Ligand SMILES: [Fe+2]
Ligand SMILES: [Fe+2]
């Protein structure tokens with residue numbers, strides 16, 4: 001849960017301004033984090049702790065005990081981390097701990113001071129904590145089915161940053177599966193296509209929302225940044241998911257004639273599952289709303305697809321899509337409606353909760 005405590009900041013794009021969002025306006029990302037954990041993850045029972053992770057210990061009295069404990073622990077760890085970032089300006093951590101009556105649980109502060117004596121800071125700085133955390137988490141590694149839920153959670157957290165991309169992954173997955181079934185791929189391959197399509201844009205987490213949400217054509221420089229999402233995807237998933245699933249994900253912008261990116265691969269190097277996800281990605285992008293365009297009507301989508309067919313995209317797959325366009329789009333409709341409904345529900349609840357915070361940002365109840 002601590003790993004995800006600031007996941008809401010990916011929505012509000014505050015993640016790059018950590019010191020700011022962690023000290024000034026703490027509510028936006030706390031509310032998003034709460035809603036995200038509550039509705040989109042297997043971690044619902046921790047959602048309330050995320051909501052209160054910036055609330056001083058003294059303000060947590062009404063909470064049930066374990067939630068209060070989690071919120072208080074994350075709050076302390078979070079403050080100390082920020083102070084450590086500012087440490088070069090003076091002894092920030094010591095002054096944080098000694099001038100913070102009511103902010104933290106005293107027992108936690110004592111435990112932290114003990115950690116200090118064991119020199120926890122260098123351990124954090126040299127990255128040694130990662131290995132230790134992994135060792136510690138080894139016993140909690142999720143089962144396969146649960147791992148998939150976590151995977152989806154990461155993927156959706158990215159789509160949920162932007163109203164325009166919210167349905168893109170869901171569309172791409174269901175288009176790709178529809179096409180793959182038509183071409184007689186077996187269950188094992190369907191599973192790989194499912195995961196490859198699910199992960200294909202996960203690297204967009206590294207792209208600033210100002211580019212993801214840019215209303216209009218991207219400049220050359222912005223486009224270059226945007227294109228790095230594929231290598232970012234590779235960096236995130238390579239070695240974690242099986243190689244063939246990774247390659248499905250990271251080849252969705254490659255083209256048969258070598259004009260794609262990032263590697264400029266050609267037809268002989270692109271497998272059927274990779275070709276399917278490439279077409280599904282484009283059809284999803286053309287037929288949906290994006291920050292730079294309204295959804296294209298069927299005719300325009302199919303004209304563009306026809307122009308790319310053969311030279312850039314697999315002609316058989318393109319022919320199947322254009323001959324069965326309505327049926328394929330109808331089959332993706334249900335998933336799309338579900339995700340949009342979820343997104344709008346979260347946005348509405350966000351507004352409701354925000355309106356209950358008073359002008360000083362104090363909570364008036366969840
Ligand atoms: Fe936070
Ligand atoms: Fe992409």
Ligand SMILES: [Fe+2]
Pocket residue numbers: 168172200201281
């Ligand atoms: Fe995509």
